[in-house]
Structure formats: C-alpha cells, structure tokens
Amino acid sequence: xxxxxxxxxxxxxxxxxxxxxxxxxxxxxxxxxxxxxxxxxxxxxxxxxxxxxxxxxxxxxxxxxxxxxxxxxxxxxxxxxxxxxxxxxxxxxxxxxxxxxxxxxxxxxxxxxxxxxxxxxxxxxxxxxxxxxxxxxxxxxxxxxxxxxxxxxxxxxxxxxxxxxxxxxxxxxxxxxxxxxxxxxxxxxxxxxxxxxxxxxxxxxxxxxxxxxxxxxxxxxxxxxxxxxxxxxxxxxxxxxxxxxxxxxxxxxxxxxxxxxxxxxxxxx
Amino acid sequence: xxxxxxxxxxxxxxxxxxxxxxxxxxxxxxxxxxxxxxxxxxxxxxxxxxxxxxxxxxxxxxxxxxxxxxxxxxxxxxxxxxxxxxxxxxxxxxxxxxxxxxxxxxxxxxxxxxxxxxxxxxxxxxxxxxxxxxxxxxxxxxxxxxxxxxxxxxxxxxxxxxxxxxxxxxxxxxxxxxxxxxxxxxxxxxxxxxxxxxxxxxxxxxxxxxxxxxxxxxxxxxxxxxxxxxxxxxxxxxxxxxxxxxxxxxxxxxxxxxxxxxxxxxxxxxxxxxxxxxxxxxxxxxxxxxxxxxxxxxxxxxxxxxxxxxxxxxxxxxxxxxxxxxxxxxxxxxxxxxxxxxxxxxxxxxxxxxxxxxxxxxxxxxxxxxxxxxxxxxxxxxxxxxxxxxxxxxxxxxxxxxxxxxxxxxxxxxxxxxxxxxxxxxxxxxxxxxxxxxxxxx
Ligand code: SF4
Numbered sequence: 001x002x003x004x005x006x007x008x009x010x011x012x013x014x015x016x017x018x019x020x021x022x023x024x025x026x027x028x029x030x031x032x033x034x035x036x037x038x039x040x041x042x043x044x045x046x047x048x049x050x051x052x053x054x055x056x057x058x059x060x061x062x063x064x065x066x067x068x069x070x071x072x073x074x075x076x077x078x079x080x081x082x083x084x085x086x087x088x089x090x091x092x093x094x095x096x097x098x099x100x101x102x103x104x105x106x107x108x109x110x111x112x113x114x115x116x117x118x119x120x121x122x123x124x125x126x127x128x129x130x131x132x133x134x135x136x137x138x139x140x141x142x143x144x145x146x147x148x149x150x151x152x153x154x155x156x157x158x159x160x161x162x163x164x165x166x167x168x169x170x171x172x173x174x175x176x177x178x179x180x181x182x183x184x185x186x187x188x189x190x191x192x193x194x195x196x197x198x199x200x201x202x203x204x205x206x207x208x209x210x211x212x213x214x215x216x217x218x219x220x221x222x223x224x225x226x227x228x229x230x231x232x233x234x235x236x237x238x239x240x241x242x243x244x245x246x247x248x249x250x251x252x253x254x255x256x257x258x259x260x261x262x263x264x265x266x267x268x269x
Numbered sequence: 270x271x272x273x274x275x276x277x278x279x280x281x282x283x284x285x286x287x288x289x290x291x292x293x294x295x296x297x298x299x300x301x302x303x304x305x306x307x308x309x310x311x312x313x314x315x316x317x318x319x320x321x322x323x324x325x326x327x328x329x330x331x332x333x334x335x336x337x338x339x340x341x342x343x344x345x346x347x348x349x350x351x352x353x354x355x356x357x358x359x360x361x362x363x364x365x366x367x368x369x370x371x372x373x374x375x376x377x378x379x380x381x382x383x384x385x386x387x388x389x390x391x392x393x394x395x396x397x398x399x400x401x402x403x404x405x406x407x408x409x410x411x412x413x414x415x416x417x418x419x420x421x422x423x424x425x426x427x428x429x430x431x432x433x434x435x436x437x438x439x440x441x442x443x444x445x446x447x448x449x450x451x452x453x454x455x456x457x458x459x460x461x462x463x464x465x466x467x468x469x470x471x472x473x474x475x476x477x478x479x480x481x482x483x484x485x486x487x488x489x490x491x492x493x494x495x496x497x498x499x500x501x502x503x504x505x506x507x508x509x510x511x512x513x514x515x516x517x518x519x520x521x522x523x524x525x526x527x528x529x530x531x532x533x534x535x536x537x538x539x540x541x542x543x544x545x546x547x548x549x550x551x552x553x554x555x556x557x558x559x560x561x562x563x564x565x566x567x568x569x570x571x572x573x574x575x576x577x578x579x580x581x582x583x584x585x586x587x588x589x590x591x592x593x594x595x596x597x598x599x600x601x602x603x604x605x606x607x608x609x610x611x612x613x614x615x616x617x618x619x620x621x622x623x624x625x626x627x628x629x630x631x632x633x634x635x636x637x638x639x640x641x642x643x644x645x646x647x648x649x650x651x652x653x654x655x656x657x658x659x660x661x662x663x664x665x666x667x668x669x670x671x672x673x674x675x676x677x678x679x680x681x682x683x684x685x686x687x688x689x690x691x692x693x694x695x696x697x698x699x700x701x702x703x704x705x706x707x708x709x710x711x
C-alpha cells in the first residue's frame with residue numbers, strides 16, 4: 001500500500017467540506033495536484049493545501065491509504081463516496097464521514113459527528129469512540145438508506161441510527177451495525193438491517209421495523225408496545241452466518257406495520 | 270366635539286395565525302391613519318392590528334448602532350452598512366420570513382443565493398418535523414372547508430386552538446355548521462390528546478391525558494390495534510388499555526375523521542417520528558373509513574415560507590447556499606443547530622424574533638456577530654441588532670400573498686399607510702439586493 005499523510009495545519013473557523021479527501025480522488029495524483037483539490041470553508045473556496053500539509057505518495061485507488069492527523073471535528077464529509085482504499089483518522093472527525101461509501105475501509109481513532117456512514121453502500125467504517133446521531137442512516141426523504149457494508153462503533157451511537165436500512169437477499173446485501181450502546185429510535189423503518197448493541201439502548205428501538213434483526217445485550221429504557229413477546233432463546237443466527245449466544249427474550253415486530261411481522265427484536269433476559 | 274372621520278374596510282385578512290381569517294372589518298381614522306376598531310377578529314389578531322399604530326415600540330426610521338446606542342440614519346446609509354456586513358460574511362444566516370408575505374420571502378431566497386448564505390424560516394423550530402415526516406411517508410390532507418363540511422370526528426393532538434388559533438373552532442372544526450354537519454357541534458365528536466387539561470380539552474367529548482413526550486408509544490400502539498393486534502400491555506403512555514380500545518373504536522367507526530396536530534406533537538421528544546407515526550396511522554385508518562390530518566401552523570404565512578422556499582430551491586427550510594447551489598439538511602443547516610455550534614458570522618433576521626424563542630446559548634452566539642433586523646417593532650432581537658430596518662406590516666400596511674395552514678393562498682389587503690419612513694419587507698430586501706450587486710460589481 002502507498003501512504004499519503006495529511007496533517008491539519010490550522011483549525012478552520014467554519015466547517016470544512018472535505019469530500020475531496022478520498023482514495024478515489026487522491027489515486028494517481030502528485031502531491032501538488034492533491035494540494036490543489038477543493039475544500040469549501042463557508043462560502044469561500046479553498047484547497048487542501050491551505051489547511052493540510054501533505055506528504056507521501058499515492059497509488060491506485062485500492063492500495064492508497066490516507067492517514068490524517070489533527071483535530072478534525074470541524075472537517076466534514078471525509079471519505080464521501082469512496083469505493084476502495086483506506087483512510088485512517090487519528091482524532092475526532094466531523095459530520096458525514098464515509099457517507100455513501102461503497103468499498104474500502106475507514107478507521108476513526110476518536111469520535112465521529114452526526115451522519116457517520118450515512119447511506120453506506122459497502123465497505124467498512126470503524127469508530128473507536130462515540131458516534132453522533134444518524135449513524136448509517138438514510139438522508140432526509142430517502143426510503144432506502146444503508147444497503148450494505150459494516151459499521152462498528154465502540155461507544156454510543158446517537159438518535160435514529162440505521163434509519164431506513166435495507167437488505168437484499170437476491171443481491172446478498174446485508175447492512176450491519178455493531179455498537180456499544182444506542183440512543184432512541186435505533187433501526188427505525190428497518191427493512192432488513194442487522195443491529196447488535198453490546199450495552200443499553202434508549203426508547204423505541206425498531207420503530208416501524210418491517211423486517212430485520214435487532215439484538216440488545218443490555219437494557220432497554222422503554223420497549224415499544226407494538227412488539228409482541230414470542231419466548232426465550234439461547235442462540236441467535238445473524239444473516240452473515242454469525243451466531244450470538246446468551247439468554248434473550250425474543251419479540252416480533254413492529255406490529256404497527258403489519259399484523260404478521262418477520263422483524264425480530266432480542267433483548268437480554 | 271370633533272367628529273372623527275372613519276374609513277371602513279371589510280373582508281380584511283388577519284395576518285396573525287395560520288387560520289388566516291378573511292372576514293375582519295377594520296375602521297381607520299382617516300386623518301390620523303390609525304386603526305380605531307376591529308370587528309370579527311379574535312383577541313390576538315385584533316391586538317396585532319392595534320400594534321401597527323404609532324407607539325414607542327414602533328420603528329419609523331432606519332437606525333444603526335454605534336457605541337452601544339442607536340442613531341437614526343438615512344435609508345442609503347443603512348443599506349450601505351448592511352451590504353458591507355453581508356458581503357464580507359463567509360457564513361451569513363438569513364432567518365425568519367414566516368410573518369411576512371410571499372414576495373418578500375422569494376426576495377429572501379434571492380439574497381441567500383447571492384450571498385452563498387444559509388436560509389431558514391421558523392418551521393425550523395415549529396413544524397419542521399412535520400415536513401421531515403411528510404418527506405418520509407407522505408401526508409393525506411385536505412382544505413379546511415372539507416373538514417368543516419364533512420368531519421364528524423375531530424382530534425386535536427398536542428394542539429390547543431382555544432388559545433393558539435381561537436377562531437379555528439368557530440370557523441372550521443367545532444361549533445360551525447357544515448354542509449353535511451348541519452347541527453354544528455352536535456354533529457361532531459371532539460377528542461383531545463394532551464398532557465395538560467387545556468381549555469380545548471375542557472370542551473372535548475373525550476379527553477385523553479397522556480404522559481409528556483410519550484405520544485409515539487401511544488400512536489404506535491393504536492396503529493397495531495387498528496390492525497387487530499392484541500397487545501401485551503395494560504397501560505400505554507399513562508393511558509389505560511380500556512380507554513385506548515374505546516378510542517380505536519371511535520377512530521374506525523367515524524365517517525370522516527381528522528387529526529389537527531400542533532407543536533405538542535412536533536416539538537416534544539421524538540419530533541418528526543411522532544408525525545411519521547400519526548401520518549401512518551391516518552393512512553392505515555383509510556382502510557376502514559375516511560381520515561385526514563392537518564398541521565396547526567402558527568405564524569400566518571409559515572406555510573407560504575415553506576412553499577416559496579420549496580418552489581425556488583426544492584427545499585422548505587434549512588437550506589445552505591454556501592456551495593452556490595441549495596443543499597438541505599435540518600440538524601446541520603437549521604438555525605438553532607448552527608447557532609449552538611457557533612457556525613455563523615453575520616445574520617439577517619426578517620419579521621421574526623429568535624431572541625425570544627431560541628435557546629439562550631444559541632441567542633448568545635447570534636448576538637456575538639453583526640445582526641441586521643427587518644422588523645416593525647422593538648423586540649429582544651431588534652433591540653440587540655446592529656442595524657434596524659423599519660418595516661411596514663404585511664397584511665395591514667402593504668399587500669401580498671399568504672398561505673393558510675391548508676396551503677390555500679390568500680391575497681392580503683392593505684388597510685392603512687405605514688408610519689414614518691417604513692418600507693415593505695419586499696422593498697427593503699430588493700434594495701438590499703441591488704446594493705449588494707452594485708458593490709460586488711455584478
Ligand atoms: S384565529 Fe388567527 S387568523 Fe383568525 S382572527 Fe384570530 S389570530 Fe387572526
């Protein structure tokens with residue numbers, strides 16, 4: 001792998017829109033050309049070179065690795081629509097990291113702001129700290145959000161994560177979210193997404209879930225009344241072949257969407 | 270005694286709340302150009318008309334703040350200073366627009382695009398969640414006349430029209446006689462769902478007192494029960510199962526039902542998800558009977574602001590022009606969120622008073638940066654502005670178009686002249702745009 005290093009030189013006053021920072025955009029470019037890629041700062045056009053020092057070398061998309069250092073909590077859209085390669089972010093990162101990515105890997109060694117991995121189409125996003133609201137969610141007005149790929153968040157995910165996730169059996173696409181704990185309305189309008197929460201979860205998990213699996217290994221602050229208890233289980237099969245063992249109560253739902261629901265919610269007994 | 274000479278104007282539209290009553294009668298003193306009497310208006314609407322008369326709170330000349338005190342300046346000087354502030358800003362916020370008319374609103378869009386700024390209206394803090402939910406699941410609505418003539422079941426969920434839309438009940442939803450509801454109130458069954466025993470709740474046939482911010486669970490349960498699912502629970506959101514069963518039965522057996530929902534539903538926890546569930550419930554009830562819903566819009570032309578912004582940019586509120594084209598994302602580009610993160614460097618507030626309504630922390634950040642206000646009266650926002658543009662009040666001192674809560678456009682009337690040197694919001698924005706273009710050399 002060839003490596004490109006970016007280091008934030010100064011903190012932006014307004015959020016920097018950095019959708020140009022992807023292996024796809026960097027691939028095959030000289031350092032000078034990379035420094036000239038656009039970054040929006042408010043309504044002002046700036047370039048990567050204004051805010052970052054750039055070193056290293058790029059290769060083709062799939063073996064380009066971008067390592068970014070500095071406090072990027074006000075830098076948005078890193079890794080937007082990337083299709084391959086790798087990004088490692090050493091620090092906190094702003095909104096929309098890895099949104100719409102279809103391949104490759106992003107690792108955030110810190111916290112991520114809202115809409116991390118929104119509308120993910122493939123690839124892997126790993127966040128070592130907490131993530132904001134709408135992790136892996138659909139953007140406003142979209143009926144199909146995350147369609148494939150994996151998001152792993154060590155800490156907490158905020159409100160409405162995995163909103164409108166959609167799997168496809170014929171296309172073998174199984175969107176997955178693993179997280180430490182979760183805010184309210186996790187997996188709302190779920191259409192086949194799989195969510196595993198290691199710890200606790202706030203109210204209304206699986207609201208409007210048509211199908212899919214949500215596993216909560218901790219407590220739930222308020223379960224929706226439209227989920228019906230089926231019984232106790234000791235083993236849960238996930239669509240990617242993984243097995244989870246433990247003592248869980250199995251619920252079906254959301255029955256506000258249909259009387260016979262294939263959606264499942266498991267809460268630790 | 271000197272006789273007062275009056276001019277009476279009838280069929281005046283009330284520019285206060287989203288009910289947009291169109292039957293007011295106004296007497297104006299011809300010599301003084303002041304309003305002396307209003308007939309047919311409710312208390313809050315009438316107050317607005319009287320507030321247009323010259324008073325210590327009414328601005329009549331442009332002002333600029335210098336060393337913490339205001340000095341009156343010429344229009345030219347004020348435009349010049351405002352243009353300078355806005356041109357040098359990298360992330361200007363244009364906010365308000367819901368209490369003015371549509372032409373001024375579309376000028377706001379033009380200005381935001383010209384500046385590469387952020388454009389937002391008050392839906393951002395009232396019915397924005399309704400718009401989000403409508404984008405997710407659609408919305409079965411009708412005009413208010415339909416409800417008046419047909420509805421035999423009226424539900425007020427998280428809304429209190431007795432205080433917020435006083436004549437709504439008399440004109441459309443409760444006492445009024447309709448074509449198929451000849452006996453008025455007796456032909457309608459009224460349900461109120463609210464955590465408080467409001468004055469609207471006190472005139473209802475059925476009052477469902479719900480725990481605060483647990484509306485989603487109740488809507489969710491009702492939806493499942495409408496589908497015939499037996500739930501495990503005994504009580505939901507503080508409402509006993511028996512009562513919910515009674516309500517479900519009422520919902521399924523009416524001829525024509527409507528839910529009028531207010532900010533009790535949009536601005537309690539769960540926000541747009543509440544509306545999502547309410548809309549889905551209404552959609553599902555149409556398998557059994559005829560059912561619709563309607564947001565109780567507050568500002569008289571907030572519906573217009575959403576419509577005007579949407580036909581110009583594709584989006585109803587929270588629009589960012591910083592890249593030269595409109596982008597939309599409430600949460601990211603909505604005013605309160607922007608201000609909480611201190612992401613702006615100048616603001617233009619049109620016909621609105623965010624300082625009284627926004628969270629204190631965000632108002633602090635608003636005041637940190639240059640603030641220009643276009644506003645007829647002294648408000649906590651305009652008093653803290655750097656430039657005051659005195660505006661004529663749309664619908665009283667100038668004409669224009671406004672959209673009623675059911676999206677019916679109504680032409681506002683002018684009943685009197687504005688005091689002093691006031692210009693209409695539209696004229697002020699037009700001149701500001703001209704000045705900015707001139708300075709930018711466009
Ligand atoms: S109900 Fe609303 S529109 Fe009608 S008079 Fe009162 S304030 Fe004005």
